[in-house]
Amino acid sequence: MGNRTLNIFVLFLIFGHVFGQEKKGQLPIANVNPLLPGYFADPTIKKFGDTYYIYATTDNEMLASGVPTVWYSKDFKYWYNYTMDVPSLESVNLRNFWAPDIIEGDDGKYYLYFGNCQAGCNIYGYVSHTPIGPWKKLNKDDTPVIAHNCPKEGFPSLDAQFFTDDDGRIYAYWGTWVHYNGGYAVGELDRESMSKIRNPENIPLEETPDPFEAAYMMKKGDKYIFMYSGGSCHDETYNVRYSYADSPYGPFTPGGNNAILATNEDETVHGPGHHSVLEENGRYYIVYHKHDYPMTRGGLSRQVSVDELVFENDSTLQKVVPGAKGLQNLLKSNVPPNLALGTNTTASSYYHLQSLEYDYKYKPSFAVDDHNATMWKAGDNTLPQHLTVDLGRVTNIKRVMTQFEFAGYYYQYKLEFSKDGEDWELYVDRSNNTIAGSPMIDDNNVEARYLKLTVLDTEKTGLYAAIWNIQVFESLFDTPLNLQGNPSTEGPGVKSSHSKLVSVHASDFSQAEQTVSIPNKGDVGGNFIQEGEVALAKDDKGVTAFNFAKGALVLDVPVPKSLEWNGSFTVATWVKNPEISEEGECLVSWCDRFRFNLANSYNALHFNSGNYGAAAHLDGHFDMKYNNLPSPNEWHHIVLTFDGVVEKIYVDGKLDNSQNMVLASQIENAKIRIGASDVGENFSGYLASVQMYDYALNEMDVKKLMQSTKPFKNKE
16 A cells, blocks of 8 residues: 555655656547546455446545545446445544455455554454445454554555465465565455454565555465565556465565566556456456556545456466457447547637646546546646537436546536537536535436536535546436435535635834734734744844744634635745754645645645655655755745645745645644744744745746745845
8 A cells, every 4th residue: 555654754765756857748538548436546446246346545645634535336347336334443534545455255245454554553354244335343352353563563554455266265465665574474254253363474585576555465376475565666666576386474585577467667557566367258357557647746636447367378477468458358238329429629718737746637538538647637626627619419307427526526507508509408406416426427318419517516625626428328228226325414515715815024123122922914814923932033134034043923813614624825034044953844734744644634845855845745756856956045935826726836936846746734622823833843044934824836926926025135
C-alpha cells in the first residue's frame, strides 16, 4: 500500500522524486485503458458465480483512506461501484481500508480481510453470507487476524493476500517496507476459525530481490509463484516481480524476465504494481494499479488496469505487454451501443492545466470517449457547470449512465433533453441527491438529440464538476446485483465566498503598541492573539514587521469551512528569513498536523530548505519545496495558491514550483496561525504582512498584490 504510519514515513524521504521541468501534454492512450473509472489501488479480483468482483483501496484522499468499496461486473466491460458496510473498531473509528482480499470459505461464507494502521499495522477479518456484505467482525474483541509484530518484533502486518492450495490449506502472505523489515512473511490460516495464523515465518530477503510490498501467491503446475512489488509506489520505479518454489514456504528462487511489469517507454503505464491475478479459461490476467495522468503528487491517485499474463513454462513468466489484445477474450457484453460515443460535446468551461510540468486540457470530448484515463473537468470548482452532448440526430433515449470523478461521493445534478438545442425539458432531477455511485443510472423514455448535464453541487468542498464518461442508451438492459448505497448525512460542501479572509499589516501599528491582540481586517474578522515571543520591530532597513522568535499569532475565530477538503486558497506574505533551516519555519498554517497527519489532510506555507520548504502536507512525496530557495536576510513576497487541481508557489511574482494535488484538508478545531504550526515548527524572522483568500489568485493578480503590499516602497 505504501507509507502508512508516521514512524515509517521518514524512511521514504530518501526516495523523493523530483519531476523534470519539460512540460508534458496530452497522453497517448489508444491501447491503455484503465478498467475502472476512478482512483482505486491494490486491487484483488475474484469471480464468484458468474460475477467478477474487484476489491480495492479507495485512493486519492488522506493517504488512501477512502470508503471500503467493491466493483462488480458480469461482462468485464461495464463495472458498478458499491460502498460496503464494514463495522468499525471499538477503540477507533476506522478510516483506512487498505489492500483488501477475500476468500470463499468451506462453509459457503465470504471472508474479507483489510489492513489498517490506526491501532498498529494489523490485518482485520470480517465475514458475510454474500461477497458484498454487510460484514460482521470475525473477532468481536477486535483481535487482528494478523497482528503487528508478526512474525517478528516491529514487522508491519499489511498487504495480506491469501492462497488456497490444491489440498485445501490456506496460506497468507504479507508485508510492506520489507526491504527495511527483513523480507516478506508467510503463515497458514486456521480454516476452522478463519481468524488465526499458524506457523508464521519470514521469507528471507535474498529470496525476493528488490522488494517493497504487495505479496501475491499463485500456483502453476507444481510450482508456487510468489509475486510482489518493488521500487517505490510513489513514482515510476514501482514494478511487479516474482520468485518461485516447490512449496508454499519456499525456499524461493528469483524468476526470469524480472521485472515483468514496469513503467513503459511512453509512460502510458506509470508505476504499475500491487496486483492480483485472474485465471479464465486457461488464460491469466494481471490486475494492477498505475498512476493517473496527469500524475497527482505523491502517486496515490491510482487507477486499476488489466493485461494478459503469459507463462513460458510453469516457473517462468514473460514480461507483460500493456494493452495486449488478448484482453478482448474477457469481454462478453450484451449492453446495447453507447449512442454518446464520439459525439460532439460542449461545456460551460473546461480546465486547462498549466504548470511547470504539464500543459494538459480536460476537454469536453473526453466525457464521450469511453476511456477511463480521461475526463472532462470544468474550468474551475465553481458551480453550477454543464456539459452538453449532441447525439447528431433525434433518437429514443431510455437510459443515461454517468461516471463522476469520485465514485465515493455524491454529486447533485439534473439532466435535460432537447430536440433542437434551444427548448429544454427535464429528463431527471437529482438536485437533492445524497447517494454516491458509479455509474449513476437514470432512466426515462424520451425523444431527443441533445442532452445537457448540469452539476449543481458536490458532497465535498472544492470538488470539480468532472466526468470520466457519460453513456446514452436507446434501450434498457439488466444490471448486475442492482445495489444502491446509503444516503450520506454530510455536505454538500461549503462554497468559496471568493473573498479575502485574512488581512494583517504590521505597518498599521507602531512599535509602541503591543502585539497581544491584532485585529484581522479580512472578511472572517476576529483577532490574532499573541502566543509566545512575537513583537513589533523594525529591521535593519527600517521596515516595520512582526518579529517572530518562538511564538505565533493565532486567530480567535474558526477556520472558514470554504478551506476544508479540496477548497481553493491563496496565502501571501512579505517575509524576511535571516537564516534558512532545513525544517520548520512555518509562515502560515490552517490545519492541524498533529491530529491527522495523513498525507493531503494537512496544509501550511513554510520557508525552509527541505522537502516541505514551500508547502507542507506530509513528507517528501506530497510536500512541495522551493526550486530556487529565496535568499536569506532579504525581503521576499511568497505566495502559495491552490485552485483545486494545481498547487503553485510564487516568489517575488514569479512561479517557482507547482504540483498536481487533491487535498482532504481537515480544519475541524484547527486555527489559522501565523508564524508556527500546531506542533511548533516556529518561524524565526520578520513578517510584514499576510493575506489569505478562499480562492486561487492567478499570476497577474499575484504580481498586483505584491506591488500593492510592498512594505519597503522600493527602498531596497
